[in-house]
Amino acid sequence: MTTPFGQIGAQDVLDIVVVAFLIYQAYLLVAGTRAVNVVRGILVFAGVWVAAQLLGLTTLSFLLGRAGTVGIFALLVLFQPELRAALERVGRPRGRDASASGAALQDLARAMERLAERKTGALIAIERRTPLGEYAETGVNIDALVSVPFLEALFARNAPLHDGGIILLGARVVAAGCLFPLQPADGTYRRYGTRHRAAIGLSELTDAVVLVVSEERGSMRIALAGRLGPDLNGTELREQLRELVYDYPAGRPPVPGKATSPETAQEPEEEEVRPESRSRSEPRPEIHKESL
Ligand SMILES: Nc1ncnc2c1ncn2[C@@H]1O[C@H](COP(=O)(O)OP(=O)(O)OP(=O)(O)O)[C@@H](O)[C@H]1O
Numbered sequence: 676m677t678t679p680f681g682q683i684g685a686q687d688v689l690d691i692v693v694v695a696f697l698i699y700q701a702y703l704l705v706a707g708t709r710a711v712n713v714v715r716g717i718l719v720f721a722g723v724w725v726a727a728q729l730l731g732l733t734t735l736s737f738l739l740g741r742a743g744t745v746g747i748f749a750l751l752v753l754f755q756p757e758l759r760a761a762l763e764r765v766g767r768p769r770g771r772d773a774s775a776s777g778a779a780l781q782d783l784a785r786a787m788e789r790l791a792e793r794k795t796g797a798l799i800a801i802e803r804r805t806p807l808g809e810y811a812e813t814g815v816n817i818d819a820l821v822s823v824p825f826l827e828a829l830f831a832r833n834a835p836l837h838d839g840g841i842i843l844l845g846a847r848v849v850a851a852g853c854l855f856p857l858q859p860a861d862g863t864y865r866r867y868g869t870r871h872r873a874a875i876g877l878s879e880l881t882d883a884v885v886l887v888v889s890e891e892r893g894s895m896r897i898a899l900a901g902r903l904g905p906d907l908n909g910t911e912l913r914e915q916l917r918e919l920v921y922d923y924p925a926g927r928p929p930v931p932g933k934a935t936s937p938e939t940a941q942e943p944e945e946e947e948v949r950p951e952s953r954s955r956s957e958p959r960p961e962i963h964k965e966s967l
Contacts (some may be wrong), residue, residue, distance in 0.1 A: 796890030
């Protein structure tokens with residue numbers, strides 16, 4: 676085919692499609708995590724560099740070019756967790772196993788309620804798009820089906836794995852006793868203890884939905900995108916789990932907005948974490964059989 680840019684063949688089209696696909700996958704990987712700010716910084720840097728070249732600013736363009744070369748190696752180090760996550764995603768089996776079933780979420784919500792009633796502390800991260808393998812490695816590998824008694828047993832006060840958080844993938848508990856990254860104590864959430872700050876910290880670095888049961892207050896809350904939501908009752912918890920996990924379309928980037936933008940957090944303890952995948956005014960699909 677002849678175009679203003681010359682001859683374009685099937686190979687060129689394939690090339691463009693593959694590159695576009697890779698760029699989109701890279702975007703999916705960083706969207707909703709803190710890495711998106713680094714990407715913005717890189718785009719600004721690249722923009723200034725291109726402008727300097729177009730305007731013939733030789734010294735500036737030379738300096739930016741050199742800094743860019745060093746920057747590539749710096750990025751490899753900086754993005755090491757994301758690169759690792761990307762490789763994990765490529766190797767992960769796709770399909771229904773990777774998404775949480777309604778029955779598993781129902782059991783999860785029930786277990787959270789029972790733990791809260793007894794004031795047993797719990798920290799549960801639900802993996803969505805961002806692989807949590809590196810955090811799972813800090814704990815004990817489990818691979819067991821989610822069930823109410825199992826979750827209760829895991830967090831029971833004298834249980835060997837009650838300390839730390841557990842990670843769920845689909846309907847399975849993949850690891851327990853895991854260490855999550857702590858949100859700094861000097862930040863917005865300085866008044867909170869380490870369990871809550873670990874939940875916020877993990878949700879800031881990944882798109883995981885992190886559930887916390889407070890040992891002190893017997894409350895249930897959700898941390899999402901670096902923000903901690905309000906206390907939830909059982910019905911609200913089920914509703915949020917359905918929208919944030921069951922309805923969460925795999926591979927779709929979060930829509931930037933109140934719920935997913937950490938920068939917009941003002942008084943987080945009074946704000947509600949709202950699911951980003953569906954607005955409340957939109958009709959909900961019926962979930963048959965495994966209804967929450
Ligand atoms: N980095 C971490 N990753 C995972 N779990 C953690 C981490 N830090 C602390 N925890 C868990 O939190 C527990 C301590 O909770 P702490 O009382 O400090 O927090 P809190 O936010 O006040 O919660 P609570 O309201 O339940 O008391 C630890 O025993 C451990 O199980």
